[in-house]
Amino acid sequence: METQTIVDKDITAKVTERISGSEAIVRCLIAEDVKIIYGYPGGAIMPVYDELYKYQDKIHHVLARHEQGAAHAAQGFARISGQVGVAIATSGPGATNLVTGIADAQIDSTPMVCITGQVPSHLLGSDAFQETDIVGISTPVTKWNCQVTRAADIPIALAKAFYIARSGRPGPVLVDITKDAQFEEFDFSYEKCTKIRSYVPIPKTVAGTLEAAAKLINAAKKPLIIWGQGVVLSVAEAQFKAFVEKAGIPAAWTILGASALPTSHPLNVGMLGMHGNYAPNKLTNECDLLIAIGMRFDDRVTGKLDEYATQAKVIHFEIDPAEVDKNIKTDVAVLGDAKATLEAILPLINENTHEAWHQQFKDLYEIEYEKVIKGDIHPTKEGLTMGEVIKEINIQSKGEAAIVTDVGQHQMIACRYAEFNQTKSNITSGGLGTMGFGLPAAIGAKMAAPEREVVSISGDGGFQMTIQELGTIFQQKVALKMVVLNNEFLGMVRQWQQLFFEKRYASTEMVNPNFVAIVEGYYIKARKVVKREDLKEAVAEMMASKDAYFLEVLVEKEGNVFPMVPTGASVSQIRLE
């Protein structure tokens, strides 16, 4: 069984041209309107690089410093633009190095197409040099993948790849192409894929579910909206805002949903989950109706499942039927694309304000402000806090920056305190929690949206996981702002060691290099701040820079992120200290 299903189309009717498989790959990318790709060359992908050389005026190939960096850059590109990100690598280690990025894109529903070279087909299965079964390896972490061994199959495989990656619930796709297929000549033509018979990207909304949902919404006394990235992926921000405002319902977000509704919106009651805000976590267990929109009830959001919103009815707006009832039993599932379903439900819901209920959120916010937020963003004690750095960036970027974070304490602090005025502004590794994501993802984001201010925020640990991508920033002249919040610890693990392992700081203390010197080694402007009085001016200098700029801020060593829902606890057992 070869990849026979992809040669069933009649291509003879169209104008064809005799070209090589490798040229076809590049021509397919051009046909899919791809302008930038991220990758790293190597033996089995060299024919494609040769064609990329010829087509360099059409496609800009960005040489990463490691294939993982290429994958994350493609993700960052996709997340800020809504377009499919493309990464390319050679066989064997090139392909396996992509896997972390692919797994990250899978769990965070990021549209990405990865193209890997493969050893010639006659060597498949022979343990040839740089041979690895990347299709087998990537199967559980891709939305779809395939191996192509004949040039004639390339256009249809790539057309399917782009269609699958971007449609429905997006995800990563991998196409592995043997070197002989790259060399082989064939009659090329390209037709975009718009349909696959076994694949239903957007399920039909079941009749009556919109009405049933509207009935619950109109009857609810204490409804709570919890939204996720589905709102962003469906480009449903306007419909979502209209829905929230008409229904007058407090709305809280998962970290991937952040920025779909401006932070300053009066009905935005903050972040859900383990390090989210006090009010939405507490009141999840008090609401009478939970309206989940484009989110998947991740365990970091729900805490202990059997004590999660048991008192509430649940409505789930969802594009992926497999998510319905997966973690939380729903009363009404509204299947479909959020943009369409939110638009359709709007006329069915009554205007409301839920003032008394909303007041409960405000009251709990005041408690959180006094106990946590004030100390985080207006500290008076010695030692800079991560929160005050984020606050300064908010002020100086006027909330217009796209914030790209890595994983750990700085990520939670950034998500909690960053102000977002526009959508697609919070780019982070949510589901997989991939340290090392931030820097390369920020490269992709800045290149996809050069007009936007892109600020990457990392910890000292994660920054060093993909620090080599400074080379990419330098070579490509990416005008990216980089902030490292350095607490000389793997802070989040250290916090857990402090709280749950009696302060046994096993392998979390970092003896760090001179970051400024390293960054300057790449000819990038760099500065280090250790005192509060220098912060404002340093952030101003960073923001004013036309070129890439690196700012290291030495923050307190043992700062903790609160509130916190400890693992295994219910969301209403959220701790403020």
Added chain:
Amino acid sequence: MSTEKQLFTISVYTENNIGLLNRISAIFQRRHINIESLNISPSEIEGIAKFTIVVNMTVENVKKIIGQIEKQVEVIKAYYHNDDETIYQISGLFKIKSELLFEEPQIQNIIKESNARIVTVNKEFFVLEKSGKKEEVVALYDQLSVFGIMQYTRSGRVAITKEEMKISALLETYNNN
């Protein structure tokens, strides 16, 4: 009741593509679900393959598994049924020394009573084939093992549902969408 495990036959209609077996089996492996039996064959529709998977799990979990299976791009539809809702068979093959046919005359009665079929006979051995429910094949094994069995193997379950599976109609709607 729903927390009780029971046998389910999962029927999956798919495109006949390389790699799909890996993709589907990974769904079970990741969740530590042991596959009791697996059979892949052509289905009633040309070009469409049918996986017949037998698992022992709760209704709640089998529903989730169906969701995960149907989520795969090349899966057309997946169903689950309990044993009352399906007509199912397995097949067992037994290789036995030919001399036993004469030395142990009860064997001939066992063959007759069990409705087993002799597939081949030669001087050294004969091969018995028994189709039926797993219990029937196992019962025959138990009876014959007393005399010594040279080789024994059992197939995966094949099943037909009492309910109609409208795959052709489904494909039609997909094609027209």
